[in-house]
Amino acid sequence: SVDIVQDVARDENLSVDLPGYEKAMSRQRTLSQESWKGSGEEEIPKAYRGLLARGFTSRFLGYQTLISKTRVAALLVDGKETTSAHEGSRVEVVLDQTPFYGKAGGQAGDIGWLSDGKVRFRVTDTLKFNQGLVVHKGHLEAGSLSVGDEVKAQVDEITRNVTIRNHSATHLLHAALREILGDHVKQAGSLVAPDRLRFDFSHFTQVSTEKLAEVERVVNEHIRENLPLHTTEMSKEEAMKTGAMAIFEERYGKTVRLVSIGDGVSMELCGGTHTKRTGDIGLFRIISESAVAANVRRIEALTGEAALRxxxxxxxxxxxxxxLLKAAPDQLEERVERLLKEHKEKDREIQSLKSKLLSKKSRDVLSEAREIGGIKVIARKMEADSPKELRESADRIKDRLVSGIVLLGAEKEGKVMLTCVVTKDLMDRFKAGDIIRQLSNIVGGKGGGRPDMAQGGGNKPEELENAFEGLYDLIGNGVV
Structure with missing residues (x-):
């Protein structure tokens, strides 16, 4: 706050330019009002700013009705004002009054129709700008529209109803989160659409499965209680005294709408549309919980028929x-646990058999050792699914070899894996890392590692035998 800045400035023998601060803040407020992007409202395009400057507003009737007679106040085609629009056009229509809710506060805009006789305009989205300009975007399917025409505005009732279920559910969800997780929970954003709801909130860690189940239970309990929703218009100052929740980023006018559920279950400042009772929501299901930012979590949920589906x-x-598992649904958990246990046992058995097989192979490989200048050298192709398997095989052979150098190679999916090990007594003359770097070049790749063990590979499996011969040459020439 300014007080804190002044205190700090005073300690540093500085002063605060309060007149300059007030002037800058005033300018910022003006800019914010002209181009504001919070809580689902759109940035105001130039054409709409012109309409607002000339006093165009739309009286909202959508709290009381979904159908009304109205008059076309303005038309826009391709972002420019026009006096008329014709069949087939994409048009933006401003009405003097409307039952259509414009996208705001996270709630999606209504869809529906404008009609009169031969005129049929399909509203595909409704936007709200500032506090009163509502723009109906859509397609003129039949007839023509002119400024001054009287039309019937009709909101799609099915879409509105599923949207309001989701909106009322977000209020119950907010209250339940604060009850279960604590009062530090605050709304940090939301999306209320016909098909789902999304709710962002402040919280410092992932919400456990158990806590989510408890939140879901509390919300559904309030739904079953069929609590009434009440809306009251009052001044913002009066509303804040009631203890109602307000969203910091939301922009409120002098008069606000307080939406309360039951006897103190939830009280929020909200301009959106809602159910009459919580029972209208039907059912609530959380489908995911995730992180969206530092200390901000997101819950996505479904209500009503979508939750049932x-x-x-x-x-x-x-x-x-x-x-598939030949078990009754209530025995599925036990069956899966048993299968996982059996799988782990089989896996251990397979690994044990593999170890025995590799041990036998390592004994067989010892007989293939070639002695070069008094050094035992083994270079051999092996079957291995991973560098780890190849390394384990090389270690077994080295342990039996006592003194010598081992190079193993394997092919998998068109690639070459190489592993080289050198016994301790030879590391002053030969280093595995140097050997593998040179031999990896032969197979079209790179490699490296420690003096006693190194790994590499490439994409030329056809050169593997040449890499083995390369090892014999390196040891014979003593150049490593």
Missing amino acids: YDQKLERDLRTAAS
Whole structure:
């Protein structure tokens, strides 16, 4: 705050330019009002700023009705004002009054129709700018529209109803999060669309599965209680005294709308549309919880029929999985745990057999050792699925070899893997890292490592035998 800045400045023998500060803040407020991007409202394009400057606003009727008679106040085509629009045009329509909710506060804009006789305009989105300009975007499917025409505005009732279920559910979700996680939880953003809801909130860690289940239970409990929702218009000062939740980034006018649920379950300042009772939401299901920023979490959820379809799909998937495992759905967890245990046991058995097989192979490989200048050298192709397997094989051979140099190679999916090990007594003359660097070049790749063990490879499996011969040459010439 300014007070804190003044205190710090005073300690440093500095002063604060308060008149300059006030002037800059005033300018910033003006810019913010002209071009504001918070809480789902759009930045105001130039054409709409012109309409606002001339006093164009739309009286909102959508809290009381979804159908109304209205008059065309302005038309825009390709971002420019026009007096008329014709069939087939993409048009933006401003009405003197409208039941359509314009996108704001995270809630999606309404869709529906404007019609009159032969005129049919399909509204595909509704936007709200500043506090009163509502723009209906869409396609003129039949007839023509002119400024001054009287039309019937009709909101798509099905889409509005599923949207308001999601919006009322976000208020219950907010309240439940604060109850379960603590009062530090604050809304940090939201999306209320017909198909889902998204709620961002302040919290310092991932929400556990158990906590999410408890939040979901509390929300559904309030839904079953069929609590009434009440809306009251009052001054912002009065509303804040009630203890209602307000969103810091939201821009409120002098008069605000307080939405309360039940007896103190939830109180929020909100201009959106809502159900009449919590029971209208039907069902609430959380489908995901994730991080979106430092100390900000996001919950995505479904309500009503969408939540029911989600549950039904989960049940179908559960029954399908149970059928595949030849178990009843309520025995699925036990069956999966048993299968995982059996899988781990089989895996251990396979690894044990592999170790025995590699041990036998390592004994066989010792007989293939070639002596060069008094040094035992083994260069051999092996079967291995990974560099780790190849390294383990090389270590077993080295342990049995006692003194010598081992180079193993393997092919997998068109690539070459190389591993070289050198016994301790020879490391003053030969270093595995130097050997593998030179031999990896032969197979079209790179490699390196420690003096006692190094790994490399390349993309030329056809050169593997040449790499083996290269090792014999390096040892014979003593150049490593």
